Amino acid sequence: MDIFHNIILGFQVASSWENLLFCFIGTLIGTLIGVLPGIGPTTGVAILIPITFGMNATTAIITMCGVYYGAMYGGSTTSILLNVPGESSSVMTTLDGYQMAKNGRPGPALGMAALSSFIAGTFAVLMLTLIAPVLANYAVSFGPPEYFALTFMGLTMVTSLGGDSPLKGIISGVLGLIFACVGIDAISGVARFTYDNMNLLDGVGFIGMAVGLFAASEVLVNIESPMQQIFTEAKLNFLSLFPNLQDWKDSFGAIWRGSVIGFFVGVLPGAGATISSFMAYAVEKKVSKHPEKFGTGVIEGVAAPEGANNSAAGGAMVPLLTLGIPGSGTTAVMLGALLIHGLRPGPLLFSTHPDFVWGLIASMYIGNVMLVIQNMPMIGLWVRLLKVPYKVLMPLIITISAVGVFATDNNIFDMWVMLFFGVIGYVMRKLDYPPAPMVLALVLGPMVEMSLRQSLTISHGNMAIFFTRPISGTLTILALLSLFAPLFRILWSKYRRGKMAAA
Amino acid sequence: MKKADVVTGVVLLVLSGYVIREAWLMPPSATFGPGSGFLPFWLGVLLAALAVILLGTAWRRKATEKDRTSPFPGTKALMAIGSVLGGLAAYIVLLEILGFLADTFLYVAFLLGVVEREKWSITLLVAASTTAGLYLIFQVLLGITLPSNMFGF
Numbered sequence: 001m002d003i004f005h006n007i008i009l010g011f012q013v014a015s016s017w018e019n020l021l022f023c024f025i026g027t028l029i030g031t032l033i034g035v036l037p038g039i040g041p042t043t044g045v046a047i048l049i050p051i052t053f054g055m056n057a058t059t060a061i062i063t064m065c066g067v068y069y070g071a072m073y074g075g076s077t078t079s080i081l082l083n084v085p086g087e088s089s090s091v092m093t094t095l096d097g098y099q100m101a102k103n104g105r106p107g108p109a110l111g112m113a114a115l116s117s118f119i120a121g122t123f124a125v126l127m128l129t130l131i132a133p134v135l136a137n138y139a140v141s142f143g144p145p146e147y148f149a150l151t152f153m154g155l156t157m158v159t160s161l162g163g164d165s166p167l168k169g170i171i172s173g174v175l176g177l178i179f180a181c182v183g184i185d186a187i188s189g190v191a192r193f194t195y196d197n198m199n200l201l202d203g204v205g206f207i208g209m210a211v212g213l214f215a216a217s218e219v220l221v222n223i224e225s226p227m228q229q230i231f232t233e234a235k236l237n238f239l240s241l242f243p244n245l246q247d248w249k250d251s252f253g254a255i256w257r258g259s260v261i262g263f264f265v266g267v268l269p270g271a272g273a274t275i276s277s278f279m280a281y282a283v284e285k286k287v288s289k290h291p292e293k294f295g296t297g298v299i300e301g302v303a304a305p306e307g308a309n310n311s312a313a314g315g316a317m318v319p320l321l322t323l324g325i326p327g328s329g330t331t332a333v334m335l336g337a338l339l340i341h342g343l344r345p346g347p348l349l350f351s352t353h354p355d356f357v358w359g360l361i362a363s364m365y366i367g368n369v370m371l372v373i374q375n376m377p378m379i380g381l382w383v384r385l386l387k388v389p390y391k392v393l394m395p396l397i398i399t400i401s402a403v404g405v406f407a408t409d410n411n412i413f414d415m416w417v418m419l420f421f422g423v424i425g426y427v428m429r430k431l432d433y434p435p436a437p438m439v440l441a442l443v444l445g446p447m448v449e450m451s452l453r454q455s456l457t458i459s460h461g462n463m464a465i466f467f468t469r470p471i472s473g474t475l476t477i478l479a480l481l482s483l484f485a486p487l488f489r490i491l492w493s494k495y496r497r498g499k500m501a502a503a
Numbered sequence: 504m505k506k507a508d509v510v511t512g513v514v515l516l517v518l519s520g521y522v523i524r525e526a527w528l529m530p531p532s533a534t535f536g537p538g539s540g541f542l543p544f545w546l547g548v549l550l551a552a553l554a555v556i557l558l559g560t561a562w563r564r565k566a567t568e569k570d571r572t573s574p575f576p577g578t579k580a581l582m583a584i585g586s587v588l589g590g591l592a593a594y595i596v597l598l599e600i601l602g603f604l605a606d607t608f609l610y611v612a613f614l615l616g617v618v619e620r621e622k623w624s625i626t627l628l629v630a631a632s633t634t635a636g637l638y639l640i641f642q643v644l645l646g647i648t649l650p651s652n653m654f655g656f
Contacts, residue, residue: 054645167556171515174550178522178543185539190530192539216591223587223618224580391621395614396633398587399607402594403637407647415595423588430574431507449542457536 003129006358013359014366019062022055023363026063027370030070034090035078035382039397041071042329042436043218046210047397049337050404057341058356062363064334069121069313069364072273073371076113076306077382081106089273089309092281096294096301103297107240108247112299113306114375115243116251120259120307121368124314127263128321129361132350136322139347144458145465148451149475151444154325156483157269159437166486168433176438179204180445187453199413206336208405208414209442212421213428213435214329215401219394220426241376243299251303254284258307265308266315269327273309273316280308314364321345321357326443329436336443340408507574508561515554522547586618602652603642607634 013019033044044067052060075090080097093113100109142150155177159169182193183203194200243251258280265276284304285294294301319325324346326332338345343353350357375382405418425435459465467473522543532538575581594610601609611630615621621629641647 051640051645054647167553167560171550171553171557174546174553178546178550181543181546188530188533188539190539192529192543193525220584220587223583224576391615391619392629394619395611395629398591398614399611399633399637400640402591403603403607403641403649406598407641407645407649410648412595412598415598419588419591419595422591426584431511453536453541457534460535461537 003133006133006354007129007362009355010358010360010362013058013355014062014362019059019359019363020366022059022063023066023367024370026066027070027073027367027374028066030067030072031074031371031374031382032070032385033067034071034074034076035385036388036393039218039393040088040214041068042210042333043214043397044071045330045333045337046207046214047401047404049207049210049333049340050408052337053340053408057338057343058359060341061334061338061356061360062367064337065317065360065364066367068330068334069310069367070371072121072310072313073114073117073375074382075309076117076302077110077375077379080109080113080302081383089277089312090305091274092277092305093302095281096297096299099295099297100299100302105297108243108299109302110379111241111376112243112247112251112303114241114372116255116258116303116307117310118368118372119255120262120311121314121371122365123259124263124266124311125361125364125368128314128317128364132318132322132357132361135318136347136350139323140351142347142471143469144451144454145469145472146475148448148455149466149472149479150323150325151448151451153475153479153482154269154319154323154327155437155441155444155448156479158327158440159483165432168431169437170483172428172433172435173437173441176441177445177448179209179438180442181449186446186450199411203446204442205405205409205411205414205417206340206442207408208417209421210333210336210439211401211405212418213425213439214333215397216418216422217425217429217435219397220422221429222390223394241379247299250299253287254280254300254304255307257283257287258304259311262308262311263315266312266327267318269319269325272328273312276308276312277305280304317364321349321360322347324349324447326440329439332436332440332443336439339443505561505564508557512554512558512561515550515557519547519550519554522550583618587614590614590618599650600652602654602656603649604634604638604656605652607637 014023029044029048030041033039033041045064048064048067052063055063072089075085076093076097079085079090079093080101083094083098085091085094097109097113100106139146155173159166159173180203182200184191184194184201191201261280261283262273262276265279266272281294281301281304284300285291288294288298288300290298316327316331319327320331320335322345324335324344326335335345343349343356402415402418405414406412408414428435428438455465456463465472466476526540526544526547529540529543530538532541576584590610590613594606597606597609600606608630611633612626615629616623616626638649642649
């Protein structure tokens with residue numbers, strides 16, 4: 001059994017004291033980020049890249065993954081107790097979670113959120129263990145056209161599925177691709193858009209851009225709308241957190257459906273944790289015998305979205321590790337971090353760095369256990385942390401970002417890049433342009449260009465190469481469909497309206 | 504938002520024109536395949552097309568309630584944002600002159616004391632502990648040499 005062999009290898013890597021320690025620190029920071037409003041998982045991971053720079057690649061990514069799924073846990077705490085979702089993925093949890101807290105049952109709501117997250121998170125890692133190597137094996141035979149089609153699809157799905165306006169998502173992505181062109185062209189050695197600036201020969205610094213777009217702009221947005229201080233009166237002790245037998249009976253189905261929905265939505269590029277929690281809640285309401293009770297504090301309404309968003313975080317690791325295609329802002333930042341550590345995610349990663357891949361997967365099992373242990377007895381502490389005023393956090397976030405960006409290359413220029421993208425990110429947020437496609441495009445840009453030009457060199461400039469090979473053909477068509485999906489929707493509604501007017 | 508869309512549309516159109524021109528001037532390919540200007544050129548064309556769509560839809564649709572309010576905050580908030588950014592620019596410029604310790608202390612003190620108008624005692628305490636904490640993480644734990652001033656700190 002190959003898979004058992006691999007898993008054992010993984011646990012050997014993950015259980016070194018160093019990896020255990022940083023898995024613990026990562027999940028702890030993640031929970032903190034999830035609890036504090038005004039700082040999201042993408043920001044957290046972006047700020048952490050410079051700090052994890054000196055570690056070996058496995059430890060660094062274990063820490064970042066810990067932050068990622070830790071934030072999913074932490075987000076639920078404030079949703080339930082204060083009706084303030086820490087992340088967009090826990091918005092659905094507020095509907096029934098806050099009602100449960102108001103009805104005097106905050107304990108079981110918090111407990112069920114943590115346990116449902118644990119079960120779903122473990123399910124997702126299990127699925128990752130089973131699916132990822134198969135997919136990676138299959139993808140080894142990919143050539144440049146397949147890679148182009150794949151990266152193209154990753155980009156179009158993220159741009160068209162994320163955000164309210166697909167047009168603005170696409171503009172953000174195209175701008176990111178243009179930024180990715182800056183620097184020396186890897187094929188011909190021509191310097192592009194560098195203005196004789198030495199610092200730009202290597203291209204736009206990824207860390208400066210990611211930290212600027214996410215961390216710095218988030219701070220700027222928060223300055224203008226000062227956050228209210230929020231408190232809760234809820235009294236919590238350890239035993240009151242455990243859901244009773246009836247709660248378990250009610251939630252059993254919700255947890256499993258949430259896990260499955262979350263995982264598959266998470267695998268799709270562009271969808272991710274937020275959409276999966278919406279879907280899981282909607283499905284639960286549909287299959288429920290008493291849909292009218294949703295929104296008044298039923299425990300299924302907490303278990304389903306919380307399970308789904310954690311499962312989606314695990315699912316998102318599948319395309320990232322096997323194909324090198326990140327499905328969300330957070331995983332795009334992680335891909336950038338992997339590249340900095342000299343690891344190129346993709347099908348070959350499983351055969352060239354099995355210790356890394358399996359160590360990471362094993363650490364996710366361990367991290368999930370750590371999170372339950374951290375969250376159950378320490379919830380009281382997390383709630384108290386909310387009293388730290390944002391005033392104090394703001395300078396800390398700015399300076400840790402600025403110094404971190406500097407520290408990766410000891411280069412002041414990267415700090416200017418951060419400042420520049422901080423302003424760009426602020427304007428984008430204000431005008432409803434999603435920043436994630438831009439970061440994704442910067443990370444994928446070199447790969448898109450390389451595979452595009454290699455393919456066209458193979459075919460002597462004939463575009464048909466992307467359509468005649470079966471895999472790249474399917475992927476390209478899927479990408480085009482997702483790109484034009486919003487257009488079809490508009491045409492369809494016009495057609496229906498026209499028909500109704502005629503009738 | 505209507506006005507904002509028109510303004511961004513025009514800005515993007517100008518930007519795309521610039522990208523197309525730059526890409527056009529890049530040296531031609533030396534192989535069978537496309538050269539270094541290929542992708543930037545088509546990205547420029549794509550961006551121009553998207554900008555036109557943005558302008559067109561903004562032009563045609565009626566102004567909604569949301570359009571009447573500016574997406575940007577009032578003067579007071581803009582001043583706060585400007586001072587955070589201006590302070591950051593000064594922080595970057597002064598980093599290698601004042602050294603990490605003095606520069607970071609001053610910037611945090613500026614953010615808390617001037618921008619946020621916090622009490623001076625708290626300001627000094629937070630500035631000192633933030634600086635010390637960052638120094639501990641980056642210089643001591645991670646072994647990164649942070650910039651120092653001419654006096655060596």
